[in-house]
Amino acid sequence: MQATTKNHAQLSEAFIADEPRTDWHDETLWFVRSKRDKAVHQVPEWELLREWASAIKNHTLSNLDNYLVDFERNANANGVVVHWASNASDHNNIVLKIMRDNQVKRVVKSKSMLTEECHLNPFLIENGIEVVDTDLGERIVQFRNEPPSHIVLPAIHLKKQDVSETFHEHLHTEKGNNDPQYLTEAARQHLRSKFIASDLAITGVNFAIAETGGFVVCTNEGNADMGAHAAKIHIACMGFEKIIPKLEHLGVFLRLLARSATGQPTTTYNSHFHRPRNGQQMHIVIVDNGRSKQLGRPEFRNSLKCIRCAACFNTCPVYRRSGGHSYHTAVAGPIGSILNPNIDMRANADLPFASTLCGSCSNVCPVKIDIHDQLWKWRQVLVAEGYVANGKKLGMKGMAFVLAYPKVYRIAGKMGRWVMRVLPFVTNNKLLNPWYKQREMPEAPKASFRDWYRKNRGGS
Amino acid sequence: MSRASILTAITNNKPSLVDLPIIDINAVIQYDDVVAQFKAVLESIGGLAIELNNMQELESEVQAEKAKGHYIINTLPELGEVDKDLATQVVATLETVHKAYLRGAIAVAENGAVWLYEHQMVNRLSPFICQHLVLVVEKRNIVATMHQAYQHIDAGKEGFGVFIAGPSKTADIEQSLVIGAHGARSLVVYLV
Numbered sequence: 009m010q011a012t013t014k015n016h017a018q019l020s021e022a023f024i025a026d027e028p029r030t031d032w033h034d035e036t037l038w039f040v041r042s043k044r045d046k047a048v049h050q051v052p053e054w055e056l057l058r059e060w061a062s063a064i065k066n067h068t069l070s071n072l073d074n075y076l077v078d079f080e081r082n083a084n085a086n087g088v089v090v091h092w093a094s095n096a097s098d099h100n101n102i103v104l105k106i107m108r109d110n111q112v113k114r115v116v117k118s119k120s121m122l123t124e125e126c127h128l129n130p131f132l133i134e135n136g137i138e139v140v141d142t143d144l145g146e147r148i149v150q151f152r153n154e155p156p157s158h159i160v161l162p163a164i165h166l167k168k169q170d171v172s173e174t175f176h177e178h179l180h181t182e183k184g185n186n187d188p189q190y191l192t193e194a195a196r197q198h199l200r201s202k203f204i205a206s207d208l209a210i211t212g213v214n215f216a217i218a219e220t221g222g223f224v225v226c227t228n229e230g231n232a233d234m235g236a237h238a239a240k241i242h243i244a245c246m247g248f249e250k251i252i253p254k255l256e257h258l259g260v261f262l263r264l265l266a267r268s269a270t271g272q273p274t275t276t277y278n279s280h281f282h283r284p285r286n287g288q289q290m291h292i293v294i295v296d297n298g299r300s301k302q303l304g305r306p307e308f309r310n311s312l313k314c315i316r317c318a319a320c321f322n323t324c325p326v327y328r329r330s331g332g333h334s335y336h337t338a339v340a341g342p343i344g345s346i347l348n349p350n351i352d353m354r355a356n357a358d359l360p361f362a363s364t365l366c367g368s369c370s371n372v373c374p375v376k377i378d379i380h381d382q383l384w385k386w387r388q389v390l391v392a393e394g395y396v397a398n399g400k401k402l403g404m405k406g407m408a409f410v411l412a413y414p415k416v417y418r419i420a421g422k423m424g425r426w427v428m429r430v431l432p433f434v435t436n437n438k439l440l441n442p443w444y445k446q447r448e449m450p451e452a453p454k455a456s457f458r459d460w461y462r463k464n465r466g467g468s
Numbered sequence: 469m470s471r472a473s474i475l476t477a478i479t480n481n482k483p484s485l486v487d488l489p490i491i492d493i494n495a496v497i498q499y500d501d502v503v504a505q506f507k508a509v510l511e512s513i514g515g516l517a518i519e520l521n522n523m524q525e526l527e528s529e530v531q532a533e534k535a536k537g538h539y540i541i542n543t544l545p546e547l548g549e550v551d552k553d554l555a556t557q558v559v560a561t562l563e564t565v566h567k568a569y570l571r572g573a574i575a576v577a578e579n580g581a582v583w584l585y586e587h588q589m590v591n592r593l594s595p596f597i598c599q600h601l602v603l604v605v606e607k608r609n610i611v612a613t614m615h616q617a618y619q620h621i622d623a624g625k626e627g628f629g630v631f632i633a634g635p636s637k638t639a640d641i642e643q644s645l646v647i648g649a650h651g652a653r654s655l656v657v658y659l660v
């Protein structure tokens with residue numbers, strides 16, 4: 009992603025300046041969250057599925073080294089070449105070397121958040137390779153020279169007028185034609201010519217199966233398949249946490265993934281790759297890039313269970329109102345705010361604070377990651393390590409003090425309600441209280457819930 | 469070397485071993501009528517399922533399509549002549565395929581997906597590159613959920629295999645659903 013020294017709050021400010029667009033973004037993602045709920049209610053055993061998925065991932069993390077070795081052995085036996093990359097630059101160099109060895113100039117790519125994390129595209133372009141992102145949303149943002157703003161819906165920050173203008177400029181579509189059907193058809197034609205002409209396809213990996221050495225890629229558009237089956241060389245890039253032990257576990261994960269992501273009963277294409285086709289080369293690049301370090305942090309290792317469904321993004325009140333670019337990292341949203349401080353604490357110290365800790369993320373997570381707890385724990389670590397500005401530190405200490413002593417909490421609440429009623433400008437002031445920017449404070453209730461409950465229900 | 473250092477770091481940092489859970493398939497949803505469930509779900513995701521009494525009905529459809537001069541891929545001997553060069557056909561030619569008729573191994577009631585082995589596609593591109601896709605699945609091969617699906621297929625047996633659920637789609641422009649992103653613009657599943 010673009011180098012930036014601005015933090016989440018500063019970047020959000022730019023996003024929320026356009027109020028109708030912020031509202032649209034907020035409502036659209038909430039609509040996706042509602043579709044998820046509807047899909048989930050069709051599956052009575054949903055909570056059991058989450059338990060299984062979480063337990064399979066916990067088990068896998070506890071035996072990960074052995075599963076990776078099994079996976080490599082089985083993939084090799086299938087005629088697939090396995091590469092290992094310690095960090096982003098290793099990964100990029102491995103990919104480039106395969107291209108150089110085969111005199112490849114043109115590459116198509118389907119969605120892979122790992123390659124975003126490693127900044128593969130700019131690296132390949134600098135080295136004279138033509139890289140075309142083929143997922144529609146990714147192609148749109150690639151034309152615009154922007155990073156994706158969401159791991160499942162890369163162009164969710166854009167309106168159809170924006171796409172129309174971008175396509176008019178790059179694909180010469182009619183000016184002012186904003187019809188999604190028309191624009192998608194234009195991209196279909198354009199990208200078909202790229203699929204036919206490309207020598208090599210890069211895909212991500214959703215699941216890699218230790219017992220068979222195969223991997224599964226899930227898409228709705230069919231772009232991963234068009235690329236991989238047309239090209240002479242297929243490179244699949246994966247973070248090492250994509251491993252699952254057995255094929256039968258796909259039954260659990262594929263039931264959870266699309267329902268959690270978009271509310272679909274499944275993605276259109278769940279493609280299982282095991283061997284290259286006749287005359288084709290197939291490579292897998294297994295990447296660490298900080299993951300083994302995260303595995304060694306007991307409070308945070310759970311984040312490696314993530315299957316990148318983005319349910320936590322869609323439900324997050326902060327993400328919905330601040331947009332993906334405000335997170336200034338490849339993976340935004342609540343889970344990104346846990347993964348990114350591990351990679352660079354200083355650059356990403358702001359992210360665990362971009363949360364209300366409401367816990368909605370943890371409630372929807374299909375693999376039961378304790379997301380909001382981990383955000384809270386990162387705040388402690390970042391303060392202890394000295395990465396947090398003083399204002400926030402004071403606020404945090406104050407908050408910890410208030411929460412730790414119930415009596416103080418009650419008195420503080422009473423005072424707060426009195427101040428908001430009698431002296432609203434104190435909390436209302438955008439300079440004194442940054443929460444007030446672009447927000448209306450609700451009218452303070454006369455009684456707290458506790459007071460109300462005591463009076464109306466009796467007891468204490 | 470990266471491989472050794474990554475594996476050593478994992479060995480040193482991983483938590484102590486916990487067991488795999490027991491997946492009890494009896495605890496998951498069952499449908500009274502898997503055919504009806506499959507049809508309803510496939511329609512809700514933009515596809516169409518049609519029950520067929522016999523293959524002759526479909527055979528005449530294939531012949532009629534061919535007579536119109538379209539490039540039709542047929543892989544089912546019951547439906548007439550099969551394409552001999554399909555396995556080695558080049559991309560630029562396949563790009564002009566109007567419709568492909570392929571057999572699927574099993575269908576899944578809960579999500580409208582059909583599993584195809586590589587040998588059923590003959591060419592890995594055929595279910596994706598055609599403008600329209602027609603799949604034929606035996607009614608007795610419809611299972612309730614993905615758990616049963618993985619019991620019935622051997623997903624690692626052939627070099628490639630895929631679950632296909634409905635036509636290709638995208639909602640990347642303002643979340644408006646558009647059918648026909650890169651793959652087939654329509655999907656009909658015939659149940660025999």
Ligand code: SF4
Pocket residue numbers: 268313314315316317318319320321343369372373374375376377379
């Ligand atoms: S943390 Fe959970 S909810 Fe968020 S993307 Fe990962 S799996 Fe989905």
